[in-house]
């Protein structure tokens with residue numbers, strides 16, 4: 204057998220010593236071998252407004268002093284049908300003293316344990332670090348959500364947990380395709396395990412986090428994602444994707460990364476551009492960012508929200524990142540430069556049939572010309588990339604070139620996008 208992939212047998216459970224050793228190895232190689240990842244690790248980022256200090260036992264909620272910096276872990280998880288443990292105006296004083304782990308749902312307890320195992324002190328969990336019954340606090344903090352995940356040292360994805368009670372370390376199910384054990388007669392390997400390569404998802408089977416709208420930007424913006432899938436661990440960083448059984452893809456080599464979520468990191472300017480990546484090398488030119496937005500909206504709108512009103516807020520961190528790169532104006536889910544084409548959005552009929560019916564939300568949420576005005580999967584026109592041939596000989600005209608845009612404007616009433624618009628207008 205030529206060039207077998209060096210693999211390893213899966214651990215019987217995700218909180219085993221071997222799993223933590225593997226995670227330590229992934230982090231170590233990310234910090235020493237990946238140039239662009241290393242750059243993002245210094246200096247320590249600004250701490251979020253509130254965070255959990257897990258160095259104290261039991262953990263407690265802390266308020267960051269102005270300009271305080273430090274490495275922290277963020278948690279990306281499904282809330283599910285049960286409300287996870289929350290901080291409210293009535294409980295915040297207690298939380299600042301202590302949060303007994305016995306009061307925490309299993310997923311939070313596991314996240315505390317992982318953070319401690321990694322040797323870090325700070326952990327950010329949305330339901331505990333944002334005052335849940337304060338509209339003012341929610342607006343202020345949810346506007347920072349993109350930054351909170353993109354500044355995290357690492358984001359834990361509780362990928363297999365449908366809610367807070369299920370926990371991050373779940374019993375591992377029998378694999379759909381168990382590895383095949385071979386005993387080669389010669390060579391460097393005593394035993395080989397032949398296993399499935401993931402196709403277009405990180406894991407073999409879709410995980411609960413893959414269906415949640417909020418989780419989309421959380422794992423897309425995080426510099427490092429440690430994903431606890433039902434079957435195995437996964438690692439995503441700007442440089443590559445790795446799975447516990449040994450599969451790995453180097454993102455800089457031009458191969459498309461499996462999609463836990465698309466990666467939204469700009470490669471270093473000096474690195475060669477790879478044209479065949481739909482998601483990874485997104486922001487190096489405006490045209491590519493435009494194509495990417497269509498792909499993002501297509502994937503994002505297949506996901507579910509607990510609160511219908513969150514359709515635009517749960518994507519605003521990503522929109523802001525793209526806006527910082529392109530300088531374009533964001534109009535309720537559509538970029539001004541692409542308005543001519545993107546007004547042609549349509550319900551993805553095939554998916555709407557599979558996933559759920561499309562419908563108008565119960566309450567007004569966006570102008571009727573925006574895709575955000577409806578519930579259900581939506582497709583923006585996927586534009587072919589303009590080639591050098593088109594530049595010389597003229598390709599098909601874009602709809603935007605067939606009319607003149609005189610003015611486009613949205614007035615936003617009191618949600619986190621208004622904060623964003625104010626800050627970008629400054």
Ligand SMILES: [Zn+2]
Pocket residue numbers: 232233234237240440441442443
């Ligand atoms: Zn890395």
